[in-house]
Each structure stands twice: as C-alpha cells, then as structure tokens.
Amino acid sequence: MPSSLSGGKKPLKVAVIGAGIGGLTAGALLAHRGCQVTVFEQGAIAGGCASTFKRRGFTFDVGATQVAGLEPGGIHHRIFSELGIDLPAATPCDPACAVYLPGETTPIQVWRNPQKWAAERQQQFPGSEPFWQLLTTLFRASWGFQSRDPILPAQDPRDWWQLIQAIRPDTLVTVPFTLLTVGDALRLLGLGNERRLRTFLDLQLKLYSQVNAEETALLYAATALSLSQEPQGLFHLQGSMQVLSDRLIATLERDGGKLYLRSTVEGIVTEHGRVTGVKVRQPSTGKVWTETADCVIANLTVQNLAQLLGDASQNPPFKITSFIHQVEKLPPASGAFIVYLGVDQSAIPANCPPHLQFLYNYDGVIGENNSLFVSVSHPGDGRSPAGKATIIASSFVDVQPWWQTADYPSLKQQYTEQAIARLSEFFHLTPNTIVHQEAATPRTFARYTAREQGIVGGIGQRVANFGLFGISNRTPIQGLWLVGDSTHPGEGTAGVSYSALTVVRQIFNNLD
Ligand SMILES: Cc1cc2nc3c(=O)[nH]c(=O)nc-3n(C[C@H](O)[C@H](O)[C@H](O)COP(=O)(O)OP(=O)(O)OC[C@H]3O[C@@H](n4cnc5c(N)ncnc54)[C@H](O)[C@@H]3O)c2cc1C
Incomplete structure (x- = not known):
C-alpha cells in the first residue's frame, strides 16, 4: 500500500465524473485500494454506452453488445479478480461475427477456433495468408507487451520507466511496423487490390477502430482482428450488458464508495494548477455544491473534458489552451x-x-x-x-x-x-x-x-492517434485524470477498463 494510504493517514479522496464502465472500474478499484470514492453520473442509470433500457418486456443493450477480456488473464477477468467478485455469466460468440459482403448470400464467418478461422479465411481470401501471418506475429508481440501494462502514451519519467519495463526482445518485431497502416501492409504484400479482403477488413476495423483499413494503424489492427479467437474471444453476457455496471457498483459500495445518479459535474475546481474538487449540480433538486477531492477522474470523451477545462479560467492558460488545441485538431469522430x-x-x-x-x-x-x-x-x-x-x-x-x-x-x-x-x-x-x-x-x-x-467509440485509431501518439490519461491539471474510450487502448468495455486500471496504477505510483 502506498505511504499516504498506510500508517493511519487520511485516505485519498477521489471524485469520479461519469459512471460509464471506465469511471465505475476506476472507482471500484480505488475504493478497494482504500480510497474514499464518490462517483457522479449525470444520467438516471449507470453504464453509459454499455447500459440498457427496457420496453414491453424486452431489454435492449444501448450500445455495446459483446464483451472482450473475460478469459483468464483478460482485462475484465483481472479486474474482477482484484475486486474479489465473480465475472458475470457469459457465452462465447462463435462465430464472433458473420459478415455478408454486397450481393453475397454466404457469410464470412469469424470463427472462435483459430484453425477453423484460418481455414475460413484461406477459402474466402485465397493468397492472403501472409497478411494474416503478419497480423498473428504482431499480435503475439503486442499482446505480450500490453499484458505487462505499459503506460501509453508515456508523459512522465515514471510512465516511461513502466513502459520500458514492458519491452522484451520480441516486442522489437513490432517496431518497423509502428508507422504503417493496414492499407500499407496490404500493398507491401501485393494484396492492395483484393477488393473482397479489403472490404471485409474495412467493415471489421470500422467497428473497432472507427476508421477503415487504409487509415487504421497496423499494430492496432493486429490486436483488434485477433481478439475474436481463442484463447481470447468475444462474449455475450447473460441478462444484459448492465450486469457489468451492476457488479462494479456493488463492489464500489461494498468498499465504502458512493454513486450519485442525476448529478452533473459542471466544473473542475483547481488551485495553483492542481485539482481540488468538482462543482456538481443535481437538476432534480436544484442543489449545487463543490465536492472537494485530492484527485479527480474524468470518464468523459476528451472533447467533453476540453469543454470543462475551457471553463477553468483560473488555470495556467498555456497548458490548458495547448490541450484544447490538440483536441480541436482531432479528426471528426x-x-x-x-x-x-x-x-x-x-x-x-x-x-x-x-x-x-x-x-x-x-x-x-x-x-x-x-x-x-x-x-x-x-x-x-x-x-x-x-x-x-x-x-x-x-x-x-x-x-x-x-x-x-x-x-x-x-x-x-x-x-x-x-x-x-x-x-x-x-x-x-x-x-x-x-x-x-x-x-x-x-x-x-x-x-x-x-x-x-453524441459522438461514440473514441478516437479513430490512426497512426497519428494510436499508442505513443494517443491521448494521455494525464491531463494539463495535476491530479485530474482522463479514462474512457478517448484514451489508450481505445473503445470497448475492455479498452476503457484497461484505461481505468492504468490510471489507478499511475495514481498509486505518484503516491509512492
Ligand atoms: C452502437 C455502439 C456499439 C458498441 N458496441 C460495442 C461492443 O459490442 N463491445 C464493446 O466492448 N464496446 C462497444 N461499444 C463501445 C463501448 O460501448 C464504449 O467504448 C464504452 O462503453 C465507453 O465507456 P466509457 O466509460 O469510456 O464512456 P461512457 O459509456 O460514455 O460513460 C461516460 C459516463 O459519463 C457520464 N457523464 C458524461 N458527462 C458527465 C458529467 N459532466 N457529469 C457526470 N456524468 C457525466 C455519462 O452519462 C456516461 O454514463 C459500442 C458503442 C456504441 C455506441
């Protein structure tokens, strides 16, 4: 336990803005590690893009419908193990997806079994195996690297140290491919004009990276396109997507944390460049107050965060304005x-x-x-x-x-x-x-x-916005952190959970 949480010192007081999967995961982990956590959610229910609504006996998943990271070692599995709770019941998706190209009546089935998927793609896209083999090689190296919890993008000497420690000799195989897109790789392998293959990749990548094959960073694609197969895989949760939020809320409250619904954070309060709290409004009661905090975690899009910071006029303008400028330069989401x-x-x-x-x-x-x-x-x-x-x-x-x-x-x-x-x-x-x-x-x-x-899904995973070049969890204000699908490793409940874990670890590193 870090020194400030041990030896009878006061627990770290944390305010979390937003009860999406990113905010709830960060809040639950911090409460479990002894922090005094309050989560403010503007909506009437928690879960954000991974919540549900009910109509006439039906339960609809609002956005996310399938989940990665439930397998042993997967990010939800790791976090739920740390929290000491069971994972929700789920069935593997097999095939993960059945893709119908224009005019075709037989789908391309993305099977869960790696051999079955290899046979399917060889039949569907003859001659494309060198591309898939390249993806497999890059995925193995990237996945190993990712599982050692690098902090991306690193901004602080402690982040760099963490990142360097995650590197192994096999990570180096990815280096020559860092600046390539999927489109580049297809051309290099003589597959640039394979329309069916490219269209299939465009469709699948758009789901995970927001952009098509031409633009998606090759290293991101290697992971995104390999996660559907064992020993990883995509899962369908029993009940609804809401079970993920429900369990995180139960754990947060078990460990002394609080969740306030219908409570909008309207401002970030700072003193001398350091966060000291958040300004909260409850429209239903008309109550407005400032919640003091040692540390604030924003589970927002980076665009929403930039707006909140834009109002924080008492902060050093150069840091804030350059951050806002960075956000304004992002391609449309x-x-x-x-x-x-x-x-x-x-x-x-x-x-x-x-x-x-x-x-x-x-x-x-x-x-x-x-x-x-x-x-x-x-x-x-x-x-x-x-x-x-x-x-x-x-x-x-x-x-x-x-x-x-x-x-x-x-x-x-x-x-x-x-x-x-x-x-x-x-x-x-x-x-x-x-x-x-x-x-x-x-x-x-x-x-x-x-x-x-109403933008969804985070930042397009282009080379210029991915990994080392992505949006940092650190913000221009000390003690204010960003989690969620704008940050590494991108969208999805698994991605935002990883970002939450990263921030929790960074907060604890800072306390040491
Ligand atoms: C159509 C669609 C399909 C998808 N399919 C999948 C899928 O199958 N699998 C998958 O893993 N992912 C999928 N995703 C992506 C996934 O849902 C998101 O990436 C993820 O849920 C985002 O979580 P988050 O915590 O970053 O943000 P959010 O879910 O946006 O949560 C942020 C929370 O903050 C609250 N909030 C915002 N501003 C304030 C404020 N000022 N004060 C207080 N609270 C505030 C919001 O109400 C919200 O609850 C899909 C998304 C969409 C839209």
Whole structure:
C-alpha cells in the first residue's frame, strides 16, 4: 500500500465524473485500494454506452453488445479478480461475427477456433495468408507487451520507466511496423487490390477502430482482428450488458464508495494548477455544491473534458489552451444510428449467429445505413420474453447532419425505415413480427450519455492517434485524470477498463 494510504493517514479522496464502465472500474478499484470514492453520473442509470433500457418486456443493450477480456488473464477477468467478485455469466460468440459482403448470400464467418478461422479465411481470401501471418506475429508481440501494462502514451519519467519495463526482445518485431497502416501492409504484400479482403477488413476495423483499413494503424489492427479467437474471444453476457455496471457498483459500495445518479459535474475546481474538487449540480433538486477531492477522474470523451477545462479560467492558460488545441485538431469522430427491435422469434432465421455485419453497396461509404452491425438475442439470454427476441442494428453516421437538420423527426424516420428495409432482406420483419421498434441517433446519445454531439467509440485509431501518439490519461491539471474510450487502448468495455486500471496504477505510483 502506498505511504499516504498506510500508517493511519487520511485516505485519498477521489471524485469520479461519469459512471460509464471506465469511471465505475476506476472507482471500484480505488475504493478497494482504500480510497474514499464518490462517483457522479449525470444520467438516471449507470453504464453509459454499455447500459440498457427496457420496453414491453424486452431489454435492449444501448450500445455495446459483446464483451472482450473475460478469459483468464483478460482485462475484465483481472479486474474482477482484484475486486474479489465473480465475472458475470457469459457465452462465447462463435462465430464472433458473420459478415455478408454486397450481393453475397454466404457469410464470412469469424470463427472462435483459430484453425477453423484460418481455414475460413484461406477459402474466402485465397493468397492472403501472409497478411494474416503478419497480423498473428504482431499480435503475439503486442499482446505480450500490453499484458505487462505499459503506460501509453508515456508523459512522465515514471510512465516511461513502466513502459520500458514492458519491452522484451520480441516486442522489437513490432517496431518497423509502428508507422504503417493496414492499407500499407496490404500493398507491401501485393494484396492492395483484393477488393473482397479489403472490404471485409474495412467493415471489421470500422467497428473497432472507427476508421477503415487504409487509415487504421497496423499494430492496432493486429490486436483488434485477433481478439475474436481463442484463447481470447468475444462474449455475450447473460441478462444484459448492465450486469457489468451492476457488479462494479456493488463492489464500489461494498468498499465504502458512493454513486450519485442525476448529478452533473459542471466544473473542475483547481488551485495553483492542481485539482481540488468538482462543482456538481443535481437538476432534480436544484442543489449545487463543490465536492472537494485530492484527485479527480474524468470518464468523459476528451472533447467533453476540453469543454470543462475551457471553463477553468483560473488555470495556467498555456497548458490548458495547448490541450484544447490538440483536441480541436482531432479528426471528426463518428456517431451512431441504431434501431432497436423487439420481435417475434419467427422473425429470426434458424441458426442465426449472434452478430452479423452487412454491407449493401461496394460503392457507398461504410456506415450511414449502407452497412449494419446487427446483434441478435438468443432464447434464454434474459433479453426478451419467451418466444420473442431482440434485434439491434447500428451504423456509423456523421453527427453533423443530425444537429443541422431542420426536420429531425423526418430524418430519424427516414433512417429507421431504411434500416428496417435493409434488415428485412435477412430477417422476417412484418408489422406482425415487430412488437416494438425504436431508434437512437447522435442526439439521443448526446441526451442520455452527454457525449459531445453524441459522438461514440473514441478516437479513430490512426497512426497519428494510436499508442505513443494517443491521448494521455494525464491531463494539463495535476491530479485530474482522463479514462474512457478517448484514451489508450481505445473503445470497448475492455479498452476503457484497461484505461481505468492504468490510471489507478499511475495514481498509486505518484503516491509512492
Ligand atoms: C452502437 C455502439 C456499439 C458498441 N458496441 C460495442 C461492443 O459490442 N463491445 C464493446 O466492448 N464496446 C462497444 N461499444 C463501445 C463501448 O460501448 C464504449 O467504448 C464504452 O462503453 C465507453 O465507456 P466509457 O466509460 O469510456 O464512456 P461512457 O459509456 O460514455 O460513460 C461516460 C459516463 O459519463 C457520464 N457523464 C458524461 N458527462 C458527465 C458529467 N459532466 N457529469 C457526470 N456524468 C457525466 C455519462 O452519462 C456516461 O454514463 C459500442 C458503442 C456504441 C455506441
């Protein structure tokens, strides 16, 4: 235990802004390590993009529907072990995804078993094996490096020391590939013009990295594209995604932490460049107060953080303004359009995989209803009444039109109809089989998660924004930390949990 938490000294007082998986994980870990933790969540429920809502007997996962990192040694497994709680029940996704390219009726199935997946891709993309072998080599080295908990990007001598300690001889194999994208690797291997392969990669990478193969950093892709196979894998949680938040909240409260819902942090209070607390408003009670803290963890998008800091005029302007400038220079982030359907089980084809991805037109963009990522519940998984099922279909969208439109309801209706028409090509969707339908847009995400303009999924994992060049967990204000999908290693419940663990370790390193 660090010196400031031992020997009868006062426990470190921590305020966490936001009860997404990032904030809850950081809060639970810190409470478990003896800190006095208070989490403030602006919404009525915790979980953010990994929360759920209920309608007419159906439970819908708001955003995240599948989870990585539950296997032994995986990040959720490690954190739940440290917290001394059981992981939620889950079933492996096999295939992790069934991908339908335009005009094709047989999907590319991303199998969980590595040999089965190798056979599938060799059949689907003849001649591409050197690319997959390169990914495997880079993944093994990167995964080993990552599992030794480097701090990325390192900013402080202690971070650098931690990072250097994670390097092994095999890590060096990744060095020549640090500045390459997937597009570069395909060209180097003579696969640059393989349209089916490139389109498949575009589709899958967009899910994990926000950007296509041409732009995604090769080292990021090596990990993202390898996580679906054993001994890692993707999992479908029993009940709903909410179970992840519920367990973290139970642990936080067990260890003396507090969670305040409907409590918005409106300002960060500092003194001489160091955080001293947060300004909180509870709109329902009209109560406004300053919560003092030795340390503040912001579970926000970096864009939201920049806005909060922009108001902190008493801080040294040069540090703040250069941070805000860095954020303003980031390429635009995506939003999502999502259709949530509660359907009769007869709408679902037999043996339907839990996750599917469709591209409708080679010429169109990925997203904007030209592609859909679809999650389907299965009987007994806790998401629907007997004889019914949920279908959740999402596509990436540009957020701007959703804010600029003069007729938002019509735009939403148009997207909804188009998505349901697309889905009807695979599912048996009629007025009789659709029991409930609802849609979410960037405006919905902005309203329920307070994410700036409703952007989702973090920073695109381009070479310029990945790893050493990413957004740091350290902020320009001492004692103020950033966790969540804007920081390394990126989006996903596993990614944000890693960022939370990293910050907890950095806080404790600083105390030593
Ligand atoms: C459509 C979609 C599908 C996805 N699919 C998957 C998937 O299958 N698997 C996967 O792992 N990931 C998936 N993701 C990504 C994943 O959901 C996110 O990366 C992750 O949940 C983000 O967690 P977070 O803690 O960083 O942020 P958030 O979930 O955004 O949590 C931040 C919290 O902070 C609160 N907050 C914001 N501002 C304030 C404030 N000022 N004061 C108080 N509280 C505040 C918000 O209400 C929110 O609860 C998906 C995302 C989307 C949108």
